[in-house]
Amino acid sequence: MRATEDKGYDGVAKLLHWTIVILVVAQFAIAWSMPDIHRGIEPVGLIAWHLSVGMAILAVMLVRAGWRLTHPAPTPPISLSSAMQAVSRATHSALYALLVALPLLGWANASARGWRVTLFGVIPLPPLSAAGSPLGMTLGDVHQTVAIVLLVAIGLHVLGAVYHLVIVKDRTVQRML
Ligand code: HEM
Ligand code: HEM
Numbered sequence: 820m821r822a823t824e825d826k827g828y829d830g831v832a833k834l835l836h837w838t839i840v841i842l843v844v845a846q847f848a849i850a851w852s853m854p855d856i857h858r859g860i861e862p863v864g865l866i867a868w869h870l871s872v873g874m875a876i877l878a879v880m881l882v883r884a885g886w887r888l889t890h891p892a893p894t895p896p897i898s899l900s901s902a903m904q905a906v907s908r909a910t911h912s913a914l915y916a917l918l919v920a921l922p923l924l925g926w927a928n929a930s931a932r933g934w935r936v937t938l939f940g941v942i943p944l945p946p947l948s949a950a951g952s953p954l955g956m957t958l959g960d961v962h963q964t965v966a967i968v969l970l971v972a973i974g975l976h977v978l979g980a981v982y983h984l985v986i987v988k989d990r991t992v993q994r995m996l
Contacts, residue, residue: 826893827994835883836995839876839918843973846872850966856959862934870929874938877922884915898989910976917969923947924962931955 828836849872853865862870895904929936930946931954937943948955983991 827996828893829890831886832883832890832892833995835879835886838879839883842872842876842879843918843969846876847966847970856932858932862929862932870925870934870936871940873922873925874936874944876918877926878938880915880918880922884919887915893994896983896989896991896994898987898991907979910972910979913972914969914976917965917972921962921965921969924958924965927955928959928962931958 827833846869849865849869853869854860856866860866895907899907926936926944927947930948931950931952933950935943936946948958980992983989
């Protein structure tokens with residue numbers, strides 16, 4: 820066994836990974852419980868929570884991407900073929916891209932609905948589209964579709980983790996614990 824095989828992600832990368840997992844699970848639970856969003860509805864209650872948690876995800880993902888760009892991932896487990904390494908890298912890149920794009924799409928749609936978007940409920944953010952903008956309204960549908968694509972990517976990622984844990988029985992999952 821190579822010494823590098825057991826070298827996992829650093830503490831900050833682990834903290835950011837599991838913070839995002841908690842926020843994303845909460846965000847889907849909120850999205851599926853909040854009232855149907857239609858013209859004229861006010862962004863209160865669970866809808867306000869959806870906007871706040873979504874913007875927190877964007878903020879944490881930007882910090883995380885910055886951390887990752889300056890702190891490379893540890894060497895991949897030697898049990899992974901180069902094809903599987905490529906699949907794993909592509910899934911990870913897709914997760915980063917989706918978790919930045921999805922909040923931006925939601926933000927643009929919220930702006931089109933005339934809603935003010937803030938960071939952590941205190942820092943006011945500029946609108947990403949004009950109130951009533953037809954493009955901004957359409958981006959709401961794109962947001963919903965991209966959320967499903969994110970779910971599929973997360974499903975693949977978690978299947979990969981379970982495969983390593985139960986079938987390959989290597990230390991891949993331990994790298995993020
Ligand atoms: C990773 C973060 C996010 C996830 C996973 C997510 C997920 C979702 C999902 C699944 C829906 C559909 C809910 C349904 O079935 O009715 C939805 C709708 C919506 N989300 Fe998000 N969302 C995120 C971030 C945001 C952000 C940051 C905002 C705004 C600041 C936002 C604003 C909205 C709006 C306005 C809708 C309604 C869209 C429409 O029906 O036209 N979301 N979101
Ligand atoms: C919302 C759910 C999740 C998201 C969005 C997510 C996202 C990510 C991303 C973007 C990476 C790449 C890290 C990097 O190289 O910078 C990663 C790595 C990893 N994740 Fe997740 N993850 C989720 C859930 C999980 C769960 C539930 C598990 C365990 C069962 C898990 C285990 C891992 C492991 C072990 C790695 C490192 C893989 C390696 O060694 O290359 N993740 N995750």
